[in-house]
Amino acid sequence: MERSRSKEVRLYLYHAGQCDPKKCTGKKMVRFELARLVEKVNAIPRGSILLDPMAEKALSPADSITKGLTVLDCSWEHVEAVFPQLLMLDLQHRALPYLVAGNPVNFGRPFKLTSVEAFAASLYILGYKEQAAHMLSKFNWGHTFLELNREPLEEYSMAKDSREILKIQAEYI
Numbered sequence: 001m002e003r004s005r006s007k008e009v010r011l012y013l014y015h016a017g018q019c020d021p022k023k024c025t026g027k028k029m030v031r032f033e034l035a036r037l038v039e040k041v042n043a044i045p046r047g048s049i050l051l052d053p054m055a056e057k058a059l060s061p062a063d064s065i066t067k068g069l070t071v072l073d074c075s076w077e078h079v080e081a082v083f084p085q086l087l088m089l090d091l092q093h094r095a096l097p098y099l100v101a102g103n104p105v106n107f108g109r110p111f112k113l114t115s116v117e118a119f120a121a122s123l124y125i126l127g128y129k130e131q132a133a134h135m136l137s138k139f140n141w142g143h144t145f146l147e148l149n150r151e152p153l154e155e156y157s158m159a160k161d162s163r164e165i166l167k168i169q170a171e172y173i
Contacts, residue, residue, distance in 0.1 A: 008131050010068035011035035011119055014044055025103070025116035025139065026073035034135050035071075035119065044070050046090045051118050053111065055093035058165040061157060063094060065126055073115045096121050097156055097169040102145030110173075117145050125156045125165075 013026045013035045029035040038044050047067035049059065070091065087093070098110055099121050106112035113121065116135060120142075123132035136142030146153070155168045 009065050009123060009126070009128055010045075012038050012044060012048060012068055012070040013073055013115060014038045014041065014070060015073045024073065025114040026071065028138065029116055029119070029135065032138050034138070038070070041086065041089065044086075044089060044091065048091055049094050049122070050086060050089075050091040051096060051122060052086070052093040053095055055095040057094055058097050058162045058169070059094040059122055059125055060159050060162045060165045061126055062161045063092065063126065067092075069119065069122055071115045071118050094162075097125075097152070097165050098172045099149045099152060102141055102148050103139075104141055107144075108148075113145075116142070120145065121149070121153065124153045125159075127157060129157075 011029070011034065013030060015026055015037060026035070030037045044050070045067050048070045049063055049065060049068070050070045050072070051059070072086070096111075096113070096118060099113065099117075101107055101109050101112045101114070101117060103114045103117060116139060120132040120136050123129070123135070133146065136145060152168065152172055156165055159165045159168060
């Protein structure tokens with residue numbers, strides 16, 4: 001069953017200013033008007049899904065995307081220091097399941113996704129496959145991410161909830 005939605009999800013990028021500007025996928029998405037830049041933590045839309053690698057719950061098709069999707073664009077070296085600051089906000093913290101990076105910096109490494117890969121994976125899982133593909137098309141390696149993860153992304157997109165996502169993830173780890 002192919003599940004795809006026509007309306008686009010609102011995407012928000014909180015940029016922590018820690019990455020190489022020449023390699024920053026988040027800033028490139030903002031330039032292409034694929035995501036809206038949020039410059040202050042308190043400006044992140046309340047109720048939005050925040051992709052948080054330390055969240056207890058996995059992102060699944062059961063999640064409500066009506067308030068949008070937020071990605072924190074920061075260096076992997078500082079992620080553990082930055083995310084706890086966001087726990088006090090009224091956000092839906094969700095972790096992405098097992099996927100491997102297709103970007104040149106972390107190619108093939110599990111869970112080390114760029115901001116665009118995180119957005120695209122989320123959109124794909126939530127049923128917004130065209131929006132995910134369009135976003136990745138702006139990067140010359142974007143198709144590689146989808147090719148590397150096609151099978152798990154398809155399975156995750158058919159899951160009914162976070163618990164089922166974790167069962168599927170266990171098959172890949």
